Amino acid sequence: QSVRGHATMASNFVFRQLFDTKSSTYTYLLGDAESKDAVLIDPVIEHAKRDAQLVKDLNLNLKFAINTHMHADHITGTGELKKLTNCKSVISKASGAKADIHIDESDVIEFGTHKLRVFSTPGHTNGCVTYYIPEQGMAFTGDALLIRGCGRTDFQEGNSTNLYENVHGKIFSLPDETILYPAHDYKGMMSTTVDEEKRLNPRLTKSLSEFVEIMENLNLAYPKMIDKALPANKACGLYDLPEEYQT
Numbered sequence: 001q002s003v004r005g006h007a008t009m010a011s012n013f014v015f016r017q018l019f020d021t022k023s024s025t026y027t028y029l030l031g032d033a034e035s036k037d038a039v040l041i042d043p044v045i046e047h048a049k050r051d052a053q054l055v056k057d058l059n060l061n062l063k064f065a066i067n068t069h070m071h072a073d074h075i076t077g078t079g080e081l082k083k084l085t086n087c088k089s090v091i092s093k094a095s096g097a098k099a100d101i102h103i104d105e106s107d108v109i110e111f112g113t114h115k116l117r118v119f120s121t122p123g124h125t126n127g128c129v130t131y132y133i134p135e136q137g138m139a140f141t142g143d144a145l146l147i148r149g150c151g152r153t154d155f156q157e158g159n160s161t162n163l164y165e166n167v168h169g170k171i172f173s174l175p176d177e178t179i180l181y182p183a184h185d186y187k188g189m190m191s192t193t194v195d196e197e198k199r200l201n202p203r204l205t206k207s208l209s210e211f212v213e214i215m216e217n218l219n220l221a222y223p224k225m226i227d228k229a230l231p232a233n234k235a236c237g238l239y240d241l242p243e244e245y246q247t
């Protein structure tokens with residue numbers, strides 16, 4: 001059993017976990033200290049300037065602004081980051097959203113000597129992916145797997161059976177000590193491990209039929225931003241922005 005719970009990072013690996021208090025979204029900056037190439041995972045539009053400034057402060061060059069999926073609760077920062085830096089936007093092909101680069105199962109995103117491997121993990125949405133960086137023992141699970149939870153499956157092509165099978169078949173088949181970083185946490189937690197979630201996740205430790213029943217009875221309120229976020233995120237946050245977001 002692993003209780004490490006923190007990554008042992010290569011000396012040339014840069015890592016920062018950033019937060020948006022409004023949507024409880026985590027954004028991750030990953031970089032290569034030698035080549036200076038960097039990527040941002042799940043940036044939020046309100047923090048595009050913060051994120052671009054951090055990239056600059058660390059003398060990095062933002063290569064890709066990446067989404068784990070088409071978010072329903074906030075507008076992605078990828079469109080704004082394209083204006084502020086030379087980055088390209090990335091999202092899965094299955095998301096149906098526009099981007100400079102569309103990724104799919106088994107694709108690899110390179111920044112310097114580091115490689116993010118793409119696992120397709122639909123269920124919360126059709127286009128959800130998990131990014132795994134094996135040499136650092138870290139994975140970015142988006143909304144597929146949350147800490148002691150998982151993404152809801154009651155809209156945006158949500159499918160509880162798919163989610164269960166993908167989390168079990170892909171995320172839970174990573175090494176137990178892999179540190180998992182979700183797109184959200186609503187209780188102040190920051191990361192978890194495959195081992196912890198396999199033992200302690202109150203939804204995903206159940207049988208498939210019990211899981212489906214739990215998901216059918218979550219009774220969560222509709223995300224407040226959904227009607228603005230989905231149209232904007234279909235264009236990677238770049239077009240049809242609500243007036244208050246236009247720069």
Ligand SMILES: N[C@@H](CCC(=O)N[C@@H](CSS)C(=O)NCC(=O)O)C(=O)O
Nearest residue numbers: 072073143149150151152220222223224
């Ligand atoms: N209250 C928030 C939305 C909270 C929510 O529904 N979160 C989603 C991920 S963002 S679409 C979710 O899947 N939650 C699962 C859970 O068990 O909480 C808002 O209005 O934005």
